[in-house]
Amino acid sequence: MSDTTAQSGPMLAADGTPLKVSLARALRRQKLRALMLIAPLFLFIVITFLAPIGDMLFRSVENAIVPDTLPETVAVLADWDASSEEAPGEDVFTALHADLLIAAEEKTHTRLGSRLNYEMPGISSLFRKSGRKVDDMTPGNYKEQFIAIDKDWGNVDVWRTIKRFSGDYTAGYFLASIDAKIGHDGFEFVDEDQRIYLFLLWRTIVLSVAITLTCTILGYPVAWILANLPLRYSNLLMILVLLPFWTSLLVRTSAWIVLLQQQGVINDTLVAIGLVDDLNRLELMHNQTGTIIAMTHILLPFMILPLYSVMKTVSPSYVRAAKSLGANDWTAFWKVYFPNTVPGIGAGAVLVFILAIGYYITPELVGGTSGIFISNRIAYHISSSLNWGLAAALGVVLLSMILILYWVYDKIVGIDNVKLG
Amino acid sequence: MKSMLTLATAAAALTVVSAAQAEDMTIVSWGGAYSASQQKAYHDPYMAMHPDVTIINDESSAEAVAKLRAMSEAGNVTWDVVDVVAADAIRLCDEGLAMEIDPDTMLAPAPDGTPASKDFGDLLVSECFIPQIVYSTTFGYRTDVAEWGGKTPEDICAVFDTDTFPGKRSLEKRPINNVEWALLCDGVAPEDVYDVLSTPEGVDKALAKLATIKDDVVWWSAGAETPQRLADGEVVIGSTYNGRLFSVIEEQKQPVAMLWDWQVFDLDGWIIPAGLPEARLKRALDYIYFATDTQRLADQAKYISYGPARKSSAPLVGKHAELGIEMAPHMPTDPKNAVHTLLYNYEWWADNRDDLDAKFQAWLAN
Known part of the structure; x- marks a missing residue:
């Protein structure tokens, strides 16, 4: 034994360098080559995907428009005590006049008004109106003149809002996205009748889980049949699974409207065979039922396909072996076949859940009021209210929610336990 | 070269x-x-x-x-x-x-x-x-509803009267127009509508009035939805843009009629x-x-x-x-159609749209 240890110095390669070094060098070259190969795709993803998303998410904290548009006012306003019950003094209004003159010239005052209007309704028209008249002001006595334009300039709450949002960055959008705000006494939730986002977030998760479950329950037997039929028939069936997959999302959703509505095909049939009274037709859409039915159908292929490809790899001899060892059908399925398909369920569930949580067209059309998702509000803020900051904050919340759930999933099921075939 | x-x-x-x-x-x-x-x-x-x-x-x-x-x-x-x-x-x-x-x-x-x-x-x-x-946002109703016993809606408040005019209604999934109509039918004078809406109590009042028919409402977000629902018999009365109703009535010859009362003019x-x-x-x-x-x-x-x-x-x-x-x-501007009209208040909605929409959506969701 001892003579082998005596011989072991550093192992040398043919050219005399230690093997370790030589190996590392070769590997490094290989890694570099691999890196070069993926570089185009990597750059493509960074430029067209990561950078824009990062830019969008950055908007959730960005607030430069206030200090940029009102630089002097913000500086002077820093000395004003926000807890006082009186509007700031003449110095602030003088600065406001100087800032507004430039802003009205560049037409940025109305943008600022829209920005602050998200925080306090009424500021939009305050700035629009004042921008129009700021040119006609006479020097001196600005406070009086501004209040003459609109008495809201004397309102302490307007000034508190401007002061609170005078920094380059703000937490305001994130607070709004969890139904909170910084009020007069610090952190507080908004009035009960305005709380909506946390509630919608919770509903989005619950409905997405429900949709994932129904997809699993419906998709499992279908995938099993596909995997076990002779190829001739299974190909035909596969087309039936894929056909809806290739149809436009809107077409499928509209088809569900025709089927589910109260004067629709399903209700008509049920009435015709006497199962349902004509005056009490079932409400199958414009509620959560509609959202779950339509989305389950739309997302079903994403569950069936991974399940199918995993089931294809499960050798039939396992079940045969179990049976030959005395297991009945159920035990053979549950103890032998099912555990082998769990990675497929995992992959399908992750796919369906993540797709479901971001859906908004289908819930918008068939969800009524109780079946809409948080994405519907994000869409509203992107396209209608132009409150991109809040939309970005809601997006960050949704994204982090998915990452947390992904982490939990990894802890419970294990992400290496997910297989697409 | x-x-x-x-x-x-x-x-x-x-x-x-x-x-x-x-x-x-x-x-x-x-x-x-x-x-x-x-x-x-x-x-x-x-x-x-x-x-x-x-x-x-x-x-x-x-x-x-x-x-x-x-x-x-x-x-x-x-x-x-x-x-x-x-x-x-x-x-x-x-x-x-x-x-x-x-x-x-x-x-x-x-x-x-x-x-x-x-x-x-x-x-x-x-x-x-x-x-x-x-254009105007106004109501159309089906003319063949048996439960109405031959009565036809004469004014906007028929929308809120589910006893005389039972059946589903189709309203837009946003506060604009709906809150004005609700206040008008809750006894607020037309010229006071926006003053009332400017107070939190006024908003509550409007939502409370809408709550009386909430269970009977199917909400729409695209202008084509109401005409479709009216034609299918899915709803008996619903709001949409007047041009859409024109095409249902005159081009598709569906049993639908216009209720021009308190149409809201928009541009x-x-x-x-x-x-x-x-x-x-x-x-x-x-x-x-x-x-x-x-x-x-x-x-x-x-x-x-x-x-x-x-x-x-x-x-x-x-x-x-x-x-x-x-x-x-x-035309919505025809004197016979324009007996009672409301002009969309741009300035007011520009200020209050986002705030009221948040309240409205919270009200809808709960």
């Missing part, structure tokens, strides 16, 4: 020349019957007068505000003229995304010489907005994106001058039942181009 180069230069020169000859102008509108009416009344005659101009239609008006902002941030605005509702025009103007318009120098005067600013009058609700049509029109390059701006202004003159606005009413925004166009409104029926009685 040299000849290759000459060839390339010649080819390049050719492309430049042909580019200068064929000019593309991208016009954004709503699609469907509305875009078709603009095609026939504005685009086709304009292209006939200017054979070198090709008009490209883009049906993005519903997302115009967001898309224009994104284009402007990217520094690459590809649109030349955009059709938007007045509220969106105000928002775009506030955001500095639309160009300010001087009506008297940039728009055609009326045939009798009245300057455009007078001809459009109060409808010029924003410095950037060029009005085109007056739709053009804006020109801010910061267009010189040549494109000139072309856009030239098009706008043509497309918003008195005759063109009256022509559009031949194809769709929306009222022209110019006073001078009203007497020129004739018959529907295909159906051959008189269009004047189907």
